[in-house]
Amino acid sequence: MTTIHDLAGIGIGPFNLSLAAQLDSISGLDIRFFDRAPRFDWHPGMMLPGVELQTSFLKDLVTATNPTSPWSFVSYLVAHKRFYEFLNADFEAVPRREFASYLAWVAENLPALDFGCNVREVDFDGRHFTFAFDDGERRLARNLALGVGLTPxxxxxxxxxxxxxxxxxxxxxxxxxxxxxxxxxxxxxxxxxxxxxxxxxxxxxxxxxxxxxxxxxxxxxxDDSPFADEQFTPSYVERFHALTEPRRRATVERQKLSGDxxxxxxxxxxxxxxxxxxxxxxxxxxxxxxxxxxxxxxxxxxxxxxxxxxxxxxxxxxxxxxxxxxATGYNQALPDFIAPLKSKLALGEDGLFRLNRDFSVKWDGPADRRVFALNAGRYTHGIAEPQLSLMAWRSAVIVNALLGRRHFDLEERPPLVRWTSEDHPAPATMMSAQGRRPPPPPVQNRA
Ligand SMILES: Cc1cc2nc3c(=O)[nH]c(=O)nc-3n(C[C@H](O)[C@H](O)[C@H](O)COP(=O)(O)OP(=O)(O)OC[C@H]3O[C@@H](n4cnc5c(N)ncnc54)[C@H](O)[C@@H]3O)c2cc1C
Missing domain, CATH: 3.50.50.60 (FAD/NAD(P)-binding domain)
Known part of the structure; x- marks a missing residue:
């Protein structure tokens, strides 16, 4: 009998690797991740001498939502017996080679990963997603997680x-x-x-x-100043996702230097x-x-x-x-293998996925079958999407959605910065007798 995976992940870069690491804390699920590369190797073409991570090592695959996971950067340091020396080295930024080695260690040790498997085609048979590899082998899955990265x-x-x-x-x-x-x-x-x-x-x-x-x-x-970094928090992303599309686009354009x-x-x-x-x-x-x-x-x-x-x-x-x-960057693009499924998936005017809050693609199919898309939501979830910063949190959101229950506690305190008017309820004295807000005072330019 053909196995039906509860979730099949396509692509094993850091983002699906984070999802696999978070899912490793849950028993009873059949999950499997596939990558066409022969082994995990994080952007080998840019591994030049001395290059550094642009992110804190605490923003690793798991820690932000699952600090006791065995797949944290600190666990890697301890397993490799370099905890004290790493601290003594007092890196201002972690060497990218070190973080790549951490990611590769997780990829070597997680059980649910298969390398050397290029996914050629994905479809839906009315009950399950079907996907095929280059050698013609077909598999079935109830849910998919697309983590195929960006295109040069x-x-x-x-x-x-x-x-x-x-x-x-x-x-x-x-x-x-x-x-x-x-x-x-x-x-x-x-x-x-x-x-x-x-x-x-x-x-x-x-x-x-x-x-x-x-x-x-x-x-x-x-710009990695403290308030710019507030844009790389779950509470900011939630508020960003709730904006209208034109507002989200305009916001992303203004934030260029915070991510790039x-x-x-x-x-x-x-x-x-x-x-x-x-x-x-x-x-x-x-x-x-x-x-x-x-x-x-x-x-x-x-x-x-x-x-x-x-x-x-x-x-x-x-x-x-x-x-x-x-050095002209990367584009977001739909993977070719999704073509048979494309007519069922909701796409924006830009041809890209329209994503729900939980990173599933809006689609014309059963609600209990979902395609989650990672690193595909710059204009739906904001500038943190292509960065490592929130990967552990995003994976936890997807796990909770997949399970239909709160496995990870993702409740947040109100943000430090009050981004929306709902974050900032008007004090009673500011309300008019009818319970309406008074008109705002005229804007004054700074001299
Ligand atoms: C040089 C460089 C340095 C970066 N440094 C930082 C940093 O310091 N901090 C930060 O926050 N962000 C950084 N980023 C941005 C981001 O974190 C990385 O690009 C990250 O690798 C994105 O992860 P991903 O999983 O989406 O995609 P990728 O890492 O691109 O992985 C995608 C995987 O999908 C596989 N794949 C694609 N198609 C198929 C298919 N059909 N079948 C099977 N497998 C498939 C590929 O083989 C690949 O392994 C950096 C980006 C670059 C390019």
Whole structure:
């Protein structure tokens, strides 16, 4: 008889790994997670020397909602007998290699994970989800958890050069070493662009030219100040989800640097290296080009020239490069394997999933069969969605929804910041005799 999984997870990045780790505390469920990669490996293409986590290690797979889980970062330190030395090292930010090693340790030890399984197709037979692998094997599941990550964004102008002269930052570690020529252009002013620029300026031989281009008006820091970090709390996400769609979109656009700036430590290291190269020694030559939008790439024989608009003075500029690294970010996209199911799933105008509060996709199917989508809700759950910050909480929300009961206590105190008017009930003296609020006072500009 065919096994029917209570939940099948597709993709095992940190987010579904967190869900698997949280589900490990519950007995009696048949759960299984699948990934096409041969083993767990967290963004290997960007594992450059010295790169750091942008998040506290306490925001690990489980701790925020399940601090006694054996799958916490602290459990990993203890199991690897490096608890004291880790504390003594007093890292300002945990090395990304260390956090990747923690994630891989969990992935090696959790029982419900299968690697080397590419899911090719998902459908619904009226009672169960059916899904098929490359080798034709089919399985059944009552619920699905999609954790397939984001898709590298390649701008149109770069497409003709992909493979020969240009590659996406997600391939940096394997492509940078075998690049032809000595002129590198990095396009993208976020954390990946900064890490690649720092790596080249630190490791490339003298005579190398490193061009760093950013559309942003300057090389801007990540805003991880305390009140910006309030946007990475469950209570904020709940309030954000309750907003109308246009309001949610406008809010996300305003929050760019809270989720997508460069760590201050990376900016400092870069500036210090630039100082060293300029005043104290020999090495690669750097050209920093913020506020430039790449418009085109002209390929003529051996020559590749980037055409840019300078947003500072309005001029058009050209720059030659032998290798172009596209640190141009990632897109949210529906996975191809979902095509047979697509007509039953609710999609927004942007073609992306419309998600319920509990991260299940709104759909035309039985209420006790659900497709949960992780890292798919930037415009439904906010800027924390693609980050590690709330993964333990999101997994706990999904577990509670799956079980239909409060396995994890997710009740929150009222937020420190009163985001909505309901967070801020008007005091009795502010109410008019009819019980209505008085009109607001006129807005005054700050002098
Ligand atoms: C270089 C880098 C560093 C980052 N650092 C931080 C940080 O410090 N702090 C932070 O908060 N966030 C960080 N992020 C953002 C975010 O935490 C990560 O991108 C995270 O890996 C997202 O996890 P995920 O599970 O959604 O997807 P992914 O890690 O991309 O995993 C998706 C998995 O799905 C599998 N898959 C896809 N399709 C199929 C299929 N059809 N069948 C089977 N398997 C499939 C893939 O093989 C892959 O293993 C970083 C992102 C990058 C790119």
């Amino acid at each position: 964004h390649v701008p149109d102008w770069a497409r003709p050069a992909i493979g020969s002269r240009a590659f996406h930052s997600s391939e940096t570690a394997c492509r940078l070493g075998c690049s032809q020529g000595r002129r590198f252009a990095i396009v993208g002013g976020g954390q990946s662009g900064a890490e690649i620029a720092l790596h080249l300026l630190s490791a490339a031989p003298a005579g190398t030219e490193v061009l760093w281009i950013s559309r942003r008006s300057n090389f801007q820091p990540l 700036g460069i760590s201050m430590s990376t900016l400092r290291s870069l500036y210090r290296r630039l100082y060293e190269l300029r005043h104290l020694g020999d090495g690669p030559h750097a050209r920093l080009l913020p506020h430039r939008e790449v418009l085109d790439l002209v390929l003529e024989g051996d020559e590749a020239r980037l055409v840019m608009r300078n947003g500072f003075d309005g001029s058009i500029e050209m720059a030659s490069a032998d290798t172009i690294v596209l």
